[in-house]
Amino acid sequence: ATRTGPYANILQNLGIGMRGSHKHRYQVTDGGMLLDSAVPHREVAPGSWHGPSPNLKMLIRRDFPATGDFVLRVRAASVAKRNEELPASYNKKQRQTLLMGEEVVSSGQGAITVTAAQATDLYLLLLTDGRLVPNNTSKMERSAKFGFDLPARDVYHVDVVTTAKTVMRRIDMNLEVVGTSGRLKHRFRKGPVDRERVEKKALSVESLGILDLPKGQGALQLKWKGGLSVERVVLTPLAKNHAIRRERAEQLTRSKSQATKSDKRQPVLQVSLGNRTDDGQDARRFDSIQPIKTPDGKMANYEFFGRLENLPVPQVDLAELSNLANIMVLTVWNGDFVKDQKQPGSRVLVESMEFEAPYFSRWPPASHTGILFDSPNKGDENVYTREVLQRFLRRAFRRPPRAREVDLYHAFWKSVRGEFKRYEDSVKEVLVAVLCSPKFLFLAESNAEKKTEQQREYELASRLSYFLWNSPPDRRLYDLAASGTLRKSLAGETRRMVGDPRVRRFVESFCDEWLKLYRHKEMQVDVRQFGGFTRFVKEDMARETYGFVQHCLQKDLDLFTLIDSDFVMINQNLAEYYGISGVQGTEFRPVKVTREMGRGGLLTQGSFLSGHSDGRHAHPIKRAVWMMERILGESPPPPPPNVPGLEQKEKDARLTIAQQLVVHRENVSCRNCHQKLDPYGLIFEDYNGAGLLKSNAGKNPDTRAKLPGGTVVDGVTGMKAHILKSQRKGFTRSLVEHLLVYALGRDMSFVDEPAIERIVAAVTRRGGSMRVVMEEIVQSPLFLQEQPVELGKKEDRPDATIGRQER
Structure with missing residues (x-):
């Protein structure tokens, strides 16, 4: 209607x-x-x-x-x-009713017979000679109900006694338990008509399957599209030792156990x-x-x-x-x-x-009152617009605006005011122009030789805020910059900002750049091969990495916890995917793991392992390059021009990936690169393309590799031990460099080497915790925009200006 x-x-x-x-x-x-x-x-x-x-x-x-x-x-x-339900039907056909000529002479113990004469609700059927006979020859579906009254719920074989087929075509018969989900299907196959049996109206017995039937009165609805007549339906209880009875008993036991677990969900x-x-x-x-x-x-x-x-x-x-x-x-x-x-x-x-939608928590919304605020000068558009611009420019440029900047935008407003009927629209036009300014879009630095200490403070506030929070300075940072005390308060402000929930913005943005999490997000894992890999597992893998790094940072753990940890940050969904028991709920939390579980630290997280695969198989070369660049801070050798991929003969399914790479290294143009790369990738061969441990994990000889320096490591566990023993400075330096690249928005060069070495030395001297790394970076000459200091020298000198686009 x-x-x-x-x-x-x-x-x-x-x-x-x-x-x-x-x-x-x-x-x-x-x-x-x-x-x-x-x-x-x-x-x-x-x-x-x-x-x-x-x-x-x-x-x-x-x-x-x-x-x-x-x-x-x-x-x-x-x-x-909802309790787990036992199956309502089984497509297991075991005929229990026997015929002697045209008489039913044998049924199983306790059998219940419902004859055609007892059937009700006949549709396109006639009761003739004790049988339900189609009233015409059409292919229309006919139906009848066979009532029953059972002393108890039980499981029954269902047999139907019919006459011979009168048509060649296939006949599908469907049986439904009225009011439940129990259903059975049976197919009378296509074939020639046995005229002799048809003329004699001979009977036959077909098993439809097994049904779970409720106690008391009920009904079975039988449907078929003509071509034969039905004489009766026979229900026979399953034998006490029947396999399905045992199966249901076991299922009930499991269901009770599952119900106990579900109570905790x-x-x-x-x-x-x-x-x-x-x-x-x-x-x-x-x-x-x-x-x-x-x-x-x-x-x-x-x-x-x-x-x-x-x-x-x-x-x-x-x-x-x-x-x-x-x-x-x-x-x-x-x-x-x-x-x-x-x-x-x-x-x-x-x-x-x-x-x-649209939704406003209040009216007028904060986006309006934050710009067009109450003022005694609101009746004077000229004066009020200057006040609006002064406040807005302060927020947009993250510093007090200069008088000439206010004059510039105020003059622009006056030039366009006549084009708009509403005052608000004219102001909006000017604010759009402000937001198009490089002073808003970029973290622009003033001329190093001419900037005042006050300018340095405001620029430092923006640099620090966009580094740790990916957002403009809050009121506290702004006030410290205005009072000229921010630089003296850097250590304390760093601790405050790292402890704030907004540091998650830094963690996610930095991890995406440092650990190349974009590869994980873009990777299409073959779900036919890895059925458990869903979009929710994929999202939770990234959250695992973010949560792990954030936990290490906010709990001020040793920076080498990033390499090897006795815990993982997971929720129930990811724990079940990894095969870790005892974790319930959607929230991420630290969960203790043993070495046998093959988890702990960044090197065993699914975001890295699945992101550096081809969606079906592990990719040792991608993993090796990631390992060298992101963890060890080493530059992998560039491939020669027009380097070939693995030849078809090298992709022999009978060869392991390690053996394929041996064949690949026989190519002279590939040998030097792969001798350095391959060991760093083969150590991860215990993990498949979806980030899961392989069935032979811990027993795979291919994970034993000889590193370029001659050290032999056995799998990821051996690599972790090697880093903790021999590559501590290398990892510290790699982390510091990637943090500096992120914080400054530019690559490092040879002129930055002394300052980087100084940060690494200070971090090592102070114990190497995560917060120490952050404090040393924000107090470094590089972050403060001062001349890098050579080792052994104390003086700081002004450096050139650096601009960085806001994230």
Whole structure:
């Protein structure tokens, strides 16, 4: 029916969907939608994603904004877990009913017979001579119900007694237990008609399979498309020692054990927004995971915030009239992931979903009042605009603006004021010009010879803030710079900023550059080969690396913890992928590991291992280059021009990768490079292309390698020991150099060598903790924009200016 009323157009473009959800993992109730723990979808085709199963979608067609902040509100509660259900049917055909001529003479012990005369709800059937006979010769489906009354729930063989086929075609017979999920199928194969049996109306017995039937009264609905008649249905209990009875008993025991474990599980809500596509949805998660901590059955509201420009919002095509186009999808699921459909996990009840856009926490919004603030001069546009510009320029340029800068933009405003009806629009035009200035876009430095101490302080505040927080200076940094005391307070401010949650921005940005995490994000792992590798495992691998580095930094651990640690930063999802037991929940936390687990430190993290593969197999050369460049601070030899890949003969499946590389090194043009590279890659051969330990891990002779210096190491464990014993300075220097490159926004050169050596020496002298590294860098002449100091000299001299684009 066509909707009417003031919101008819909007309401007809709203909907809900369960696309991609397994039908047994959700349930519609009077109180809302029940969602079991989600099973991640395997994304075989790139871009094809249905979301985890089950998931609840809000569908909005055409009538949605494309820009601005928004909030998705979900009202939900945790509820009692669904017990793992025993199978309702088994496609195991074991005939129990026997015939003697045209008489049923033998059925198993306790058999229950329901004859055609007892059948009800006949459709396109006639009861003739005690048989259900099709009333015509068409191929239309016929059906009848066979009632039963059982003393107890039990498992039964199901036999059907029929006449011979009267048609050559194949006949499919379906049996359903009314009100349950129990179903059986049987196929009468295509073949010639036995005229003699048809004329004699001879009977035969077919086994349909095995059903789990409930206690009391019930009914079986039998459906088939003509071509034969049905005489009776026989239900025979399984023998006491039947294999399926033993299997069900074992499954019940497992189910009780699983229920005990499920009691410790905590349901969580995760959400995504995206565009409906023909093969799924192009969607991305937003905001954080929110655990449901209220008691079972107690509803609560959960809010998820996002920015539409940061998500794959559909591009509306008004010429596309299909009802399945131009649809924005908002999805919610229970993110307490399980690995297969047989595990119910935890359960949530979603009562409602509400989408609000554009969203403002207050009106007028802070973005407005922060610029067009209250002032006694608000009635004088000329004076008030100068006040607005002075405040805005201070924030945009991260320092007090010069009078000529204010005059410049004020003059521009006066020149364009007449082009706008609204005052606010004229101011906006000028502010856009400010944001296009290099003084906003870049961390520009003043002329070194002419800058004042005050300028140095403000520039230092910006440099420090963008280094550690990836954002402009906060009020404290700004005040210290204004008072000229920031430089004297660097150590304390570094500790404060490292302890602040905003340091996560630095960690993620720096790790992406230093450890080349972009390769992990871009790598398409073959999910046919590695079925457990989902987008959630991939995301959690990156979070593992970020969380590990952040933990080492904020807990001020020894910097060599990055190389070898007795803990990993993981959550339940990643722990199950790695095969580490005893971890529950979605939050990341340090988890103790043993050496036998093959984890600990950056070298064994999935983000590096999977990112430096080809998606199916480990890639020792990529891993070797990463190891040399990022960890040891060594420059791998460049390949010669037009260097060939592994020849086909070298890719013999019978050869290990180590043997293939031996063949490859026989090529004269490849020998020198690979003699230096290969050992650093072969040590990782215990790990496959998806970051998992191989089945022969610890027993693979290929991981034993001789390094260029002559040292023999055995696998990653041996390499860690080698670094901790013989390469401590090399790793320290590599870390310092990469931090300096990130902090200064430029490469290091030979003129920076003395300053780098001085930082490395100071870090070693002070014990080599993570915070010490950061403190020494921010107090170094390089970071302070002073002339690098040669070892043994004390004087600092002004250096040339350096500009860096903001991240």
